[in-house]
Amino acid sequence: MATTEAKLTEILKEIVKNYPGEEDRIIKAYEYMASKHGNQKRISGEPYVVHPLLVAQKLANLNMDIVTVVGGFLHDVLEDTDATYEEIAKLFGKDVADIVEGVTKIGKIKFKNIKEAQAENFRKLILATAKDIRVVIVKLADRLHNMKTLGYLRWEKRIRIAEETLEIYAPIAHRLGIWEIKRELEDLSFKYLYPKEYEKVRNFVSQSLENLEEYLKKFVIPKVKEELSKANIKADISYRPKHLYSTWQKTIRKGISLEEVHDLLGVRIVVNSIGECYTVLGIIHNIFKPVPGKFKDYISLPKSNLYQSLHTTVVAHKGRMVEFQIRTEEMHLRAEKGIAAHWAYKEGKDFSRSSEIFSWLRDLVDNIKGSKNPSELLDNLKRDLFSEEVFVFTPHGDLVVLPRGATPVDFAYHIHTEIGNHCAGAKVNGRIVPLNYRLRNGDQVEIITSVAKNPSPDWLKFVVTSRAKTRIKQYLKQLEKERYLSEGRRIFEKIRESLNLSYEELINRIRPNVNFKKEDDLFIALGSGRLSPNKLISLISSRKKEKTEKIKIEGGGKVSVEGLSGIMYEIGRCCNPVPGDEIYGVITRGKGMTLHEKNCSNLRYVMENFPEKVLKADWKPQGKFKTRIRVKAKDRIGILSEITKHIADGGSNIWESFTKTTREGLAIMDFTVDVTDKKHLEKLIKSIETVEGVENCSRLYI
Numbered sequence: 253m254a255t256t257e258a259k260l261t262e263i264l265k266e267i268v269k270n271y272p273g274e275e276d277r278i279i280k281a282y283e284y285m286a287s288k289h290g291n292q293k294r295i296s297g298e299p300y301v302v303h304p305l306l307v308a309q310k311l312a313n314l315n316m317d318i319v320t321v322v323g324g325f326l327h328d329v330l331e332d333t334d335a336t337y338e339e340i341a342k343l344f345g346k347d348v349a350d351i352v353e354g355v356t357k358i359g360k361i362k363f364k365n366i367k368e369a370q371a372e373n374f375r376k377l378i379l380a381t382a383k384d385i386r387v388v389i390v391k392l393a394d395r396l397h398n399m400k401t402l403g404y405l406r407w408e409k410r411i412r413i414a415e416e417t418l419e420i421y422a423p424i425a426h427r428l429g430i431w432e433i434k435r436e437l438e439d440l441s442f443k444y445l446y447p448k449e450y451e452k453v454r455n456f457v458s459q460s461l462e463n464l465e466e467y468l469k470k471f472v473i474p475k476v477k478e479e480l481s482k483a484n485i486k487a488d489i490s491y492r493p494k495h496l497y498s499t500w501q502k503t504i505r506k507g508i509s510l511e512e513v514h515d516l517l518g519v520r521i522v523v524n525s526i527g528e529c530y531t532v533l534g535i536i537h538n539i540f541k542p543v544p545g546k547f548k549d550y551i552s553l554p555k556s557n558l559y560q561s562l563h564t565t566v567v568a569h570k571g572r573m574v575e576f577q578i579r580t581e582e583m584h585l586r587a588e589k590g591i592a593a594h595w596a597y598k599e600g601k602d603f604s605r606s607s608e609i610f611s612w613l614r615d616l617v618d619n620i621k622g623s624k625n626p627s628e629l630l631d632n633l634k635r636d637l638f639s640e641e642v643f644v645f646t647p648h649g650d651l652v653v654l655p656r657g658a659t660p661v662d663f664a665y666h667i668h669t670e671i672g673n674h675c676a677g678a679k680v681n682g683r684i685v686p687l688n689y690r691l692r693n694g695d696q697v698e699i700i701t702s703v704a705k706n707p708s709p710d711w712l713k714f715v716v717t718s719r720a721k722t723r724i725k726q727y728l729k730q731l732e733k734e735r736y737l738s739e740g741r742r743i744f745e746k747i748r749e750s751l752n753l754s755y756e757e758l759i760n761r762i763r764p765n766v767n768f769k770k771e772d773d774l775f776i777a778l779g780s781g782r783l784s785p786n787k788l789i790s791l792i793s794s795r796k797k798e799k800t801e802k803i804k805i806e807g808g809g810k811v812s813v814e815g816l817s818g819i820m821y822e823i824g825r826c827c828n829p830v831p832g833d834e835i836y837g838v839i840t841r842g843k844g845m846t847l848h849e850k851n852c853s854n855l856r857y858v859m860e861n862f863p864e865k866v867l868k869a870d871w872k873p874q875g876k877f878k879t880r881i882r883v884k885a886k887d888r889i890g891i892l893s894e895i896t897k898h899i900a901d902g903g904s905n906i907w908e909s910f911t912k913t914t915r916e917g918l919a920i921m922d923f924t925v926d927v928t929d930k931k932h933l934e935k936l937i938k939s940i941e942t943v944e945g946v947e948n949c950s951r952l953y954i
């Protein structure tokens with residue numbers, strides 16, 4: 253298709269005609285663009301200027317505003333010429349410069365391995381990158397013309413672009429409701445991606461259409477026209493073939509053959525009012541027999557994108573089925589141009605539908621929350637369509653979707669926990685940025701890691717993803733745990749030294765008093781301050797009455813006194829009898845009985861003065877029983893730890909100890925220990941007496 257100079261001028265004139273009063277601006281844009289592109293040629297061999305001119309023409313046909321049309325003229329100058337943003341802004345205004353910049357940005361997005369799941373993200377990316385929705389519309393017009401000249405490119409490139417068009421751009425056109433562009437993009441992609449199927453569908457449709465068209469002209473249209481004029485209804489009647497790609501899709505979706513697709517051609521009747529739509533419907537149903545179940549009222553119940561129309565299929569002459577679509581002009585405009593219809597309405601100064609269009613726009617684009625002032629929105633349509641998300645890339649060009657406000661640290665944790673945990677710095681688009689930098693759409697992010705670098709509590713102040721937050725907290729908790737552990741070990745060691753005990757000895761003394769599973773838990777408690785060293789020392793050295801009794805009662809012992817059994821008793825604190833001792837019970841008023849060992853001085857006193865109160869007792873409980881011993885030894889370094897070791901080795905716990913040194917240099921050490929019985933105690937005493945320097949060890953009474 254050679255485009256002559258004359259043809260170019262003709263197109264330019266046509267555009268100018270659509271925008272009365274804007275001739276100077278349009279000519280200026282064209283000339284600026286032509287001078288910038290100079291002698292550049294398209295791969296097709298045509299002068300480069302043809303492309304921007306045709307893109308601008310498409311935008312004019314969509315009734316876009318003048319800013320968008322000028323943007324169409326200039327859309328490639330930033331990328332392909334020495335033009336700058338500032339220059340465009342100065343000559344044509346900031347809006348135009350922003351549109352051109354936006355289109356250029358989208359062009360730079362790399363589409364690598366478009367997987368099903370990623371395709372939707374790419375679509376969102378494009379809509380989000382273009383803060384002004386007009387950017388997307390220019391991009392669609394640009395893509396449409398590129399698709400029309402795709403045949404000049406190499407095979408692989410054709411496939412890649414056609415795939416991208418079908419997966420990314422056609423769905424965007426669909427979402428924005430711009431049917432004109434969607435249809436063409438799909439059919440052109442279809443042609444390059446599935447050439448055989450395309451040819452098959454095209455041949456079939458064109459053959460059937462010939463017949464169909466003739467049929468409609470002969471048997472259907474005249475009849476309808478006649479009836480409508482009788483009813484005094486002015487209507488625009490047209491017919492348009494269903495596009496090839498959707499026809500093919502229908503055969504696949506419904507599992508039918510091409511012959512079975514009967515709505516290849518639909519008759520469209522456009523009238524002036526909603527009332528007339530229903531009148532026309534009645535007329536059609538009067539002329540032809542409607543097919544049951546084929547009538548759809550999208551006027552009362554619009555589709556989710558606010559598409560409105562009446563659809564009905566009827567049986568016409570010779571039993572053929574024909575589909576009718578009946579709608580008003582406004583409905584038609586919206587159905588064809590989608591979002592672009594907004595500018596068409598604006599030209600007509602009809603603002604009454606503002607809120608309706610707004611809600612339609614809202615339905616079109618998901619993820620829009622928190623509505624702003626609708627009229628303000630309509631005035632400029634500059635908004636983030638996907639305000640909650642930001643779309644960025646890895647250095648390999650993979651797309652990563654993060655919540656808005658995300659930082660390189662969020663990005664790093666998104667990639668891998670280890671990358672997050674060792675994130676030392678970040679480069680965005682090749683430049684070093686601070687870690688709290690807020691990522692922007694299209695940023696390419698590279699994380700610099702270092703094994704020496706670890707998460708900092710400060711990161712929690714700026715990360716936004718829950719993943720990053722959780723991982724950082726986990727790390728910090730672990731770090732804290734390790735710190736507590738080493739601090740706890742240090743405290744433990746100090747206590748150990750001050751008590752002159754071995755590690756095991758100290759642990760053995762703590763165990764009955766403090767409930768812990770692993771020794772690390774004990775250290776963490778000490779290190780974190782939950783268990784103070786003073787508290788610990790007092791716990792292992794104090795003697796608690798309840799504990800003592802608990803242990804004894806657990807033994808299940810009963811005392812029987814001279815034939816009586818099951819008598820309530822207490823253990824004499826003075827002598828601390830153990831099983832195996834010769835025992836006497838002393839009856840105390842209100843308390844029952846207290847048990848004493850035979851040699852106890854208290855017992856002897858009662859025996860001498862109140863013999864009636866003393867009874868011989870038989871006591872054979874099981875368990876561990878506290879008692880006291882006194883060790884006299886030479887005071888030498890390490891002797892205490894040796895003695896405690898012997899006690900522990902003998903299977904006893906130390907509950908309390910008290911040490912003093914006499915003037916003669918003798919150490920007197922009193923211990924409260926627990927034993928199972930008298931034999932155990934005697935063995936323990938003998939064992940202690942083997943320690944070098946111990947002069948004697950004996951049971952201690954008060």
Ligand code: MN
Nearest residue numbers: 303327328394
């Ligand atoms: Mn272009």
